[in-house]
Amino acid sequence: MTLKKPVYLDNNATTPMDPRVLEAMTPYFLEKFGNAASRNHAYGWVAEKAVDLAREQVAKLIGASAKEIVFTSGATESDNIALKGAIEMYKTKGKHLITLETEHKAVIDTCKYLERIGAAEVTYLKPQPDGLVDLAELEATIRDDTVMVAIMAANNEIGVIQPLAEIGALCHAKKVLFFTDAAQAVGKIPMDVEAMNIDVLAISGHKVYGPKGIGALYVRRRKPRVRLAPLVHGGGHERGMRSGTLDVPSIVGLGKACEVAGEELEAESARLTKLRDRLWNGLKAELDFIYLNGHETKRLPNNLNVSFAHVEGEGLMMAMKDLAVSSGSACTSASLEPSYVLKALGVGDELAHTSIRYGLGRFTTEEEVDFAIAQSVQAVKRLREMSPLYEMAKEGIDLSTIQWSVH
Amino acid sequence: MAAVYLDHNATTPLAEEVREAMLPFLRRGHGNPSTQHAMGREARAAIDAARETCARFFGCAPDEVVFTSGGTEGNNLALKGAAWQLPEERRHILIGAAEHPSVSKAVEFLARFGFTFDEVPTDASGKVLPAALAAALRPDTGLVSLMHAQNVVGTVNPVDELAEVLRGRPVLFHVDAAQSVGKIPASFLFSGADFMTVAAHKFYGPKGVGCLLVRRGRTLEPLFHGAGHERGQRAGTENTAGIVGLAAAIELAEATQAEAGERVVALRDLLHARLAQALPGVVLNGHPHDRLPNTLNLSFLGVSGAAIAARVPELMLATGPACHDRAAAVPGVFGAMGLDAARGSSSLRLTLGRSNTRAEIEQAAEQLIAAVRALRAEAGELPAEASRPSELPTCPRAGCERPLDFRDGLQGPELGCERGACPYLCLAPPPGVQV
Numbered sequence: 001m002t003l004k005k006p007v008y009l010d011n012n013a014t015t016p017m018d019p020r021v022l023e024a025m026t027p028y029f030l031e032k033f034g035n036a037a038s039r040n041h042a043y044g045w046v047a048e049k050a051v052d053l054a055r056e057q058v059a060k061l062i063g064a065s066a067k068e069i070v071f072t073s074g075a076t077e078s079d080n081i082a083l084k085g086a087i088e089m090y091k092t093k094g095k096h097l098i099t100l101e102t103e104h105k106a107v108i109d110t111c112k113y114l115e116r117i118g119a120a121e122v123t124y125l126k127p128q129p130d131g132l133v134d135l136a137e138l139e140a141t142i143r144d145d146t147v148m149v150a151i152m153a154a155n156n157e158i159g160v161i162q163p164l165a166e167i168g169a170l171c172h173a174k175k176v177l178f179f180t181d182a183a184q185a186v187g188k189i190p191m192d193v194e195a196m197n198i199d200v201l202a203i204s205g206h207k208v209y210g211p212k213g214i215g216a217l218y219v220r221r222r223k224p225r226v227r228l229a230p231l232v233h234g235g236g237h238e239r240g241m242r243s244g245t246l247d248v249p250s251i252v253g254l255g256k257a258c259e260v261a262g263e264e265l266e267a268e269s270a271r272l273t274k275l276r277d278r279l280w281n282g283l284k285a286e287l288d289f290i291y292l293n294g295h296e297t298k299r300l301p302n303n304l305n306v307s308f309a310h311v312e313g314e315g316l317m318m319a320m321k322d323l324a325v326s327s328g329s330a331c332t333s334a335s336l337e338p339s340y341v342l343k344a345l346g347v348g349d350e351l352a353h354t355s356i357r358y359g360l361g362r363f364t365t366e367e368e369v370d371f372a373i374a375q376s377v378q379a380v381k382r383l384r385e386m387s388p389l390y391e392m393a394k395e396g397i398d399l400s401t402i403q404w405s406v407h
Numbered sequence: 408m409a410a411v412y413l414d415h416n417a418t419t420p421l422a423e424e425v426r427e428a429m430l431p432f433l434r435r436g437h438g439n440p441s442t443q444h445a446m447g448r449e450a451r452a453a454i455d456a457a458r459e460t461c462a463r464f465f466g467c468a469p470d471e472v473v474f475t476s477g478g479t480e481g482n483n484l485a486l487k488g489a490a491w492q493l494p495e496e497r498r499h500i501l502i503g504a505a506e507h508p509s510v511s512k513a514v515e516f517l518a519r520f521g522f523t524f525d526e527v528p529t530d531a532s533g534k535v536l537p538a539a540l541a542a543a544l545r546p547d548t549g550l551v552s553l554m555h556a557q558n559v560v561g562t563v564n565p566v567d568e569l570a571e572v573l574r575g576r577p578v579l580f581h582v583d584a585a586q587s588v589g590k591i592p593a594s595f596l597f598s599g600a601d602f603m604t605v606a607a608h609k610f611y612g613p614k615g616v617g618c619l620l621v622r623r624g625r626t627l628e629p630l631f632h633g634a635g636h637e638r639g640q641r642a643g644t645e646n647t648a649g650i651v652g653l654a655a656a657i658e659l660a661e662a663t664q665a666e667a668g669e670r671v672v673a674l675r676d677l678l679h680a681r682l683a684q685a686l687p688g689v690v691l692n693g694h695p696h697d698r699l700p701n702t703l704n705l706s707f708l709g710v711s712g713a714a715i716a717a718r719v720p721e722l723m724l725a726t727g728p729a730c731h732d733r734a735a736a737v738p739g740v741f742g743a744m745g746l747d748a749a750r751g752s753s754s755l756r757l758t759l760g761r762s763n764t765r766a767e768i769e770q771a772a773e774q775l776i777a778a779v780r781a782l783r784a785e786a787g788e789l790p791a792e793a794s795r796p797s798e799l800p801t802c803p804r805a806g807c808e809r810p811l812d813f814r815d816g817l818q819g820p821e822l823g824c825e826r827g828a829c830p831y832l833c834l835a836p837p838p839g840v841q842v
Contacts, residue, residue, distance in 0.1 A: 006445050013447070014439035014644065022433050029613075033420035034723070040716045041723040043412065073476035073615065076633040076643035106633035106642060113632045206644060211433065213476065213615050213646025231630060233516050234479040234509030235728070243509060244479035245418060245608060245729070247615025250649075317443065324444040 006324040007368045011361030018209035024256035028249040036246045054255025061258040063192035070238045074215035075183035078202035079106040082179045085228030094145025097122045101344040130295040131160030148177040153185035157341040158294030159303025168197025187261030210257030214250035272301040282373035302360040310390035311383040313353035319379035408721040411767040415760035417729035422611035428655035432648035450647045457654035466596025473619045478585035478606030479509040481619040485581045485602040486513040488627030497549030500524040504743035532694035533562035556587035559738045560693030561702025570599025589660040595620045612656030616649030672700040679800040681772035688793035701759040709793035710782040718778035725756040
């Protein structure tokens with residue numbers, strides 16, 4: 001069988017829709033197209049029922065109850081509601097937020113905005129070199145006026161999974177809200193808002209083989225009852241937390257995507273871990289001077305982020321044109337700035353520029369992984385043939401000691 | 408009895424053409440438009456093309472189009488995004504008295520942060536007149552938000568004349584065109600507005616997507632912060648399929664809006680005429696002519712709209728806007744129009760669409776007539792207005808406006824005015840239908 005090229009290994013940026021998801025959505029485009037808020041007629045009721053089912057499906061995947069799920073336009077919006085909504089609602093408690101330097105832009109930028117308008121004071125924790133949060137440092141950072149700790153479940157670039165249960169227990173003990181952006185984690189690793197003491201959690205549709213333009217926010221209803229001020233005001237949909245006509249087909253799609261992910265999580269996680277390890281071992285067997293970014297085992301089963309030393313970053317991407325992979329995160333890869341996530345881990349600019357994120361997925365085959373190994377190895381070897389630095393490194397010269405002359 | 412969908416102002420089905428355009432982007436193998444590889448670039452190209460389509464249709468530049476998740480977000484983004492940037496001395500906001508809650512609730516929110524607002528009154532048809540706007544303006548008014556077409560009664564505001572009132576003043580002007588786009592011409596170029604809200608699912612596009620048109624030189628504080636999508640004005644991974652669907656719906660509107668509008672006016676007036684002829688005490692809410700071609704809001708005096716709706720489960724119609732505010736029994740627009748609660752609670756919103764057929768309209772008329780007669784009979788005592796003869800609709804031809812009636816035509820009775828059957832109102836009833 002010939003491979004379809006480019007081979008798609010960018011499932012941390014976005015996932016293709018699962019055909020089962022599209023199938024579930026299809027009747028809601030033309031036939032069952034009612035507005036879920038139409039109270040007077042059957043078309044509205046049918047739509048509302050479909051939304052209710054989807055709410056159950058999403059809730060089930062994270063151990064929540066359906067009433068705790070608010071549908072949004074995606075994880076970016078969910079992140080914005082979580083942070084801005086908490087800061088507005090709990091302003092009598094204080095305005096301190098704690099987050100990580102390696103959070104998604106939707107969290108970082110929202111925090112920066114809240115700081116800029118004087119609504120929040122934010123502590124940005126530096127992760128350890130393996131990407132994990134330092135729990136002792138987190139504990140020491142929590143203050144009386146801390147409203148919320150925002151730490152993502154799994155990182156979008158390096159796949160590192162944070163110790164969610166420990167963070168949750170700590171926040172719970174200190175009576176601080178724990179918000180986790182779980183866009184990358186939901187459907188890939190088991191998530192349980194009760195066991196992990198999560199108060200607010202963001203979900204993205206298009207990272208779990210569902211549609212783009214849809215997401216959800218879990219908002220705990222008891223112990224404690226969390227209240228978030230809305231960001232989008234209007235007709236009072238979603239218990240007043242998010243107004244706007246519900247995107248019924250996409251909601252149905254997100255529900256189905258969560259159901260499928262839940263059913264297949266265990267088997268799929270094992271399969272992906274095997275494939276990912278095959279990829280890493282394959283690369284390591286053929287290439288020297290390559291480095292894994294992020295913790296080796298506490299990472300998503302589908303993610304591998306590797307820096308290839310002594311090659312030129314843009315050249316590497318071009319040489320890998322038959323692989324759909326990303327360098328840095330999708331949202332910032334248009335710029336030539338090295339990834340701020342890798343920077344926070346202490347990875348130097350040179351290695352950050354030559355980092356590749358391999359994101360395996362539900363439709364990735366062993367054959368594709370082998371092709372990715374072959375193409376990566378070939379690309380790196382060819383580029384290194386042209387690199388005097390690689391020759392010197394191989395001879396054991398410490399490149400950082402070289403005096404460069406200026407012409 | 409077959410189901411008849413008469414709630415097109417709440418939402419519309421996706422058009423076949425729109426679904427076909429979206430499908431490739433819903434199927435496997437499409438990238439995140441922010442990624443640099445081939446699949447990402449393919450998605451990016453589709454979004455660029457959709458932006459061009461929107462720009463051409465609305466008469467603006469592609470970089471003036473900001474994709475959103477729909478009308479509610481668009482209105483929130485425009486109002487809050489603009490308001491946060493108003494200087495201290497211009498923090499008074501004006502909105503119409505019959506605006507959508509996504510506008511009125513957004514300004515109520517802003518009022519908690521040092522902004523003040525007032526409502527510009529409407530006339531009895533729900534229209535905001537230029538003189539009313541001029542009278543409401545204050546020296547510290549910095550932002551005005553008015554809808555193009557009212558969602559419950561369909562009255563169309565004279566946007567260009569309203570913009571004229573604001574010309575030369577340091578006032579930002581937002582137009583909520585969620586209900587008008589795809590039904591009547593809605594040009595951003597000629598509107599004189601700084602911001603205009605568009606929602607795809609009101610004109611056969613997908614739910615969960617829309618756009619906000621933002622005049623060049625105007626900037627907005629984003630509602631969603633993040634990775635800087637949409638030129639920093641709206642973060643979040645683009646909904647490629649939805650955006651492609653929005654553009655396809657716009658192309659469909661561009662190609663068929665005029666013709667579909669004429670057809671739908673004819674059916675709407677037929678329904679109105681049938682009801683007004685058969686039943687006394689039927690009154691039109693909203694403007695007789697400056698009204699969306701698909702919208703018919705009638706009060707059936709002496710009976711409740713909800714009771715009628717419950718009698719005709721085959722007819723998908725509304726007693727008010729489709730929102731989650733269950734407490735509001737009477738749509739707010741009635742208060743704005745100066746009409747009493749009884750007029751509001753006896754009203755039904757009948758909003759037609761492309762797929763409605765003459766047979767469906769005849770069925771709807773028949774069922775509604777029977778339901779109202781039965782309810783009135785059960786009620787026993789009725790207010791005097793309920794037995795007053797109903798006024799027939801008037802000819803929608805510009806400058807004609809004579810009452811419509813059923814007349815003998817070549818193929819049987821036709822709806823028309825005294826100048827003869829209107830050219831596009833030749834709706835001879837199917838054989839066997841008694842007029």
